Every structure is written in structure tokens, then in C-alpha cells.
Amino acid sequence: MREAESTGADLGLLINEVINKTQLERRDQALMTELVYGVFRQRALLDWWIDQFARLKRVKKKIRIILRLALYQVIFLDRIPDYAIVNSAVNLAKTTEGLGAGRFVNGMLRNVIRSKDTLPQPDAKHPIQAIAILTSHPVWMVKRWISRWGIEKARILCESNNLTPPMTLRVNRLKTTRDVLMTALIAEGARVEVASLSPDALSVKGLSVATLPAFKRGEFYIQDEGAQLTAHLLGAKPGECILDLCAAPGGKTSHLAELTAGKAHIIATDRSAKRLLLLKENLERLQSPNVQIMPLSEALSENRQYDRILVDAPCSALGILRRIPEGKWSKKEKMIQAYAKIQLEILNEVVAYLKPGGYLLYVTCSTEREENEAIAETFLMEHPEMERDNLSVLLPVAARKYVDESGYFTSTFNSDNIDRFFAVRWRKMK
DSSP: OHHHHHHOOOHHHHHHHHHHHHTOOHHHHHHHHHHHHHHHHTHHHHHHHHHHHHTTOOOOHHHHHHHHHHHHHHHHOOSSOHHHHHHHHHHHHHHHHOHHHHHHHHHHHHHHHHTGGGOOOOOTTSHHHHHHHHTTOOHHHHHHHHHHHOHHHHHHHHHHHTSOOOEEEEEOTTTOOHHHHHHHHHHTTOEEEEOSSOTTEEEEESSOGGGSHHHHTTOEEEOOHHHHHHHHTTOOOTTOEEEETTOTTOHHHHHHHHHTTTOSEEEEOOSOHHHHHHHHHHHHHHTOTTEEEOOHHHHTOTTOOEEEEEEEOOOOOGGGTTTOTTHHHHOOTHHHHHHHHHHHHHHHHHGGGEEEEEEEEEEEOOOOGGGTHHHHHHHHHHOTTEEEOOOGGGSOGGGGGGBOTTSOEEOSSOSSOOOOOEEEEEEEOO
């Protein structure tokens, strides 16, 4: 946890490193993952309670982390008895900062436990601060969202960011079918449901799917249902030459290969050489046909022309905070404009490589207008040769409700428990 806070490293990767080093049992792996993600989701509220019970006493960073872990278990979980949580926290505090720290932690936790049903709450008369504390979001995010959507919608958005996202799989239709995979997963002990929007999606509970033989055989890819829908929006067809410009880690690239029955020629590239390695690893596991990984300079060489181009643009990723709760604390408001500048530069560069009559799809996992609608409007204004296209006909019927009156795909406020995406598609008229 200290490393994630100090370096901004990916929380999921750090957890996997610990699991691989320590060889924890599956039950302990699940508890550790729940604790780490849970503390990051509820960090501001936990800190506020710590400060309330500390009565203005300065709490050292290492002790604060111990208290966060203990409070999260006491207040949000019921797996371990309170006395055991207190004992573990006190011993850890003694080892870390000495006897005095142990006594402080002991006293605070016992006070919290006695007050568990009447814990202090922030003043509702100050909605920005209250929502920021109760939903554990930075003040700047809450202020921005209240300004755009109002208090109630901002609260809903923040609260949903603290929910544990579902485990959703995308069936590799070139290797198996959804029904066959579903039967196999149930036989392994999983609880499986057919997802409501994507024709290739399964929702899975009760199983670590990445350890299954079916995963190693490339029969599925772990991917949010909203992300699965965005690949449909390109409308790719067999025989076409397609560019996936920001392809890593390969979810949408491999899906495009599957949607075209392996009969399109897909060029996959990324600005990061390190991420290209991850792309290669995933495409090899899935055995995605007719996908060629190449450096960006080669993919955008003078002689290249494409029927369709997908720009899954680098963005603030504020639409997937439930998956990266550490992002609430590492991201800054100024990065939104910085990403918007990059996004427009990418679109302006890549449009030259699109054939007349070809299609360009722009996708983000951002909730912010500056990265979404504003980019779409500016790009269209600067490129009169481009025309915005109708997305509804490209989606499964159940998902067409997420195309708004302007023709944009947006799942910022959705009723299907999917991540938040924005997409727009243009056709090059000449």
C-alpha cells in the first residue's frame, strides 16, 4: 500500500507480485485483495474517522496505514472478530513505531468499536466536502461533477465508483461458444450468468478464472462488457485493412479479429514498446488470426492506408475508477486538459491514413467532456471531410439506449453495471 501511494504503481500488478512472492493460500489472497482495494476505495472516509478519533493528535503515516486496514475490517467486513483485528493492529504498530504507538492504536480502535453504530458523519450543509468524505473522492472531482450534473448525480457517480466491479469474460468465438464455455466454468465450480448486453459476455463469480485451462487455451479474455461493446462500434468487416492505433493490452484488437472471423488484416501498434510486449502475449494466448504487431512509425508510414481505424485514446480513465481506486488519489485535474491535447493530436495525425469512405472510431474510458464531446466537436470542425456516423445500428439492440441524441455512445450513467465509455465514429467523405 505504501508503494502504491508513493509511486503511483498499478495496484493490481503490485498485488499479483505479492501473491507470487508469498504463495498465499487462495482464501488469504482474496482477503488481501479485498483489504487493499477496499482501503483505497474508502481512504478519505477512513482518514476522516481516524482524525476524528485522534482528537487533533498527529498520526504518523505508517500508523495511519495500520489504522486504515484495521478500521476497514471493523467497519466494512465481518470475517474476522474485532478483538483479533485489534490485537493484530496493536502488534504491528508496536513493531513499526514502538510501545506508545501500540497503546495509541489500541485505544483508538476500542473507541471506534464502542461507537460503531454512531460513528461521526460530515456536515451535510457542505455537500462538496460531505460527498468527498463519505464516498472517498478528491474534492476537485466532486466539485467538477456537481458543477456538471448536480449534487444527486455526482453522489451516484461517486458511490458507484466504490462498488466492486463484476468479473466479465469475453468468449473467444473463434475457439468456442458461449454455451460451451459456460458449461465448462460451471463444472469448475463457478457461478455463471449470461450478460445482458454483449453477445460474447459471461459474468462469473466464485472462481479465479486466470488459473483455468480454458484461459491458457485462449478461450476467453477478461474484459468489461462496456469495453466489449466498443469493438462493435468500428463495424469492421472481413477483407478490410484495419489499424488499432493504441492497441495494448489487446482486448479490442483480439475482439476485432473475432468479429471479422479472422478474415480482416489488422495492424496493431502502440506508442509504448513495453505495452507492445503485453499486447503480443495476449494475442499469442488467444491465437488471434491475421493480426500483425508493428512499431508505430511503420504502422503510420507514408504508403499506409486503412479502411477503418480505431483510436482507443490515452485518457484520464475517470470512467474506470472502480477498477483502479488508487487512481482517485494519484490523478490531478490538470491532466484532463493535458490528455485532451494529446487526443486531438492523435486524431489529427491518424486521419491522413484513412481511405476515402473509411471509418474512424474514437473511444475513451473518461467521464469528462473535455476528452469526449469537446474533442469530437473540435475534430469535426477542423476536418470538413469527415462526417459523424450513426452508432445505434452497430450495437446489440439492448445496448442501443447508450447512444444519445447527438449520436455519441456514452455509458457514464448506466443501469447495466458496466464501465464508463465514450465513443464516436466518423466516415471520411473524400
